[in-house]
Amino acid sequence: MKQTPIVLDEHREVAAQRATEIRRQLAEIEADQAALRSRRTELEKFLVAAPASTWPEAAAKARYLVGLLAQTAIARDPRRQKLIAGFLDDCVRLSAEQPAGTPLPEKGAAEPSGNGSASTGQRAQ
Secondary structure (H helix, E strand, O other), rough: OOOOOOHHHHOOOOHHHHHHHOOOOOHHHHHHHHHHHHHHHHHHHHHHHHOOOOOOHHHHHHHHHHHHHHOHHHHHHHHHHHHHHHHHHHHHHHHHHOOOEEEEEOOOOOOEEOOOOOEOOOOOO
């Protein structure tokens, strides 16, 4: 003899059914948020593990940080929203223009300045 399971929701009042559905949805949302926090932590560990070696990698890190800023209360100001949107557009545009293998200058290495001379970033004493 095979018994069919009883669907308990059919025997509850509408209010109880609604409360049960709300609890189920909240549990799903909490699980999704926990998974998102875990993935974000893993991403941040990856981003911190080594410095960017190319301009597109540096832009990706900057986009991530600006995205975090955009979620804060300070970023709700319309002017800041325009600044953030413009910066993100610039990162995408400049990353596409920059060849993927173009390395970033080493820390402390000389970088060309606008007048053709090199600057080491160190102060003369």
